[in-house]
Amino acid sequence: MKRMYETGKTTALDPYQMLANAVIIQAAKDYRVALKRVMKGEIKKRWVRIDDETEMEMDVQYEKAVAEKKDIEEFFLSGRHHMYTEIDGSFMVKKLREELGFVEDQSKPKPKRIRKIMKNQENQENQSQSVGA
Numbered sequence: 001m002k003r004m005y006e007t008g009k010t011t012a013l014d015p016y017q018m019l020a021n022a023v024i025i026q027a028a029k030d031y032r033v034a035l036k037r038v039m040k041g042e043i044k045k046r047w048v049r050i051d052d053e054t055e056m057e058m059d060v061q062y063e064k065a066v067a068e069k070k071d072i073e074e075f076f077l078s079g080r081h082h083m084y085t086e087i088d089g090s091f092m093v094k095k096l097r098e099e100l101g102f103v104e105d106q107s108k109p110k111p112k113r114i115r116k117i118m119k120n121q122e123n124q125e126n127q128s129q130s131v132g133a
Contacts, residue, residue: 021085024085024087027075031073031096034068035102036100037065039100041062073093076092077090
């Protein structure tokens with residue numbers, strides 16, 4: 001699939017292959033950002049108590065992140081993805097999720113750093129309740 005051409009002593013990628021690689025790399029970067037936003041939104045939605053306006057705005061941002069994540073997953077799993085690379089799209093999605101510790105199913109254990117954040121939130125709530133009592 002890689003088209004190479006000689007330039008003096010060095011071998012370089014074909015410009016079209018370079019463009020295809022850049023498309024896949026950017027999609028992977030965008031997917032990482034979307035996953036991080038989804039993970040952050042899930043924590044905040046469940047564990048942070050704020051006023052109604054802020055919570056509503058946060059829900060909008062969360063929904064945008066979920067939609068972006070879904071769009072990029074569809075790209076990786078579609079035939080369009082194979083125009084740019086021979087790498088299996090489902091493999092890429094799986095590896096990117098593992099890299100960030102993303103767990104789709106909420107019944108599965110959460111990554112250690114998320115559990116730590118959740119525990120800190122619970123401790124803060126307990127302390128504020130004990131001070132108020």
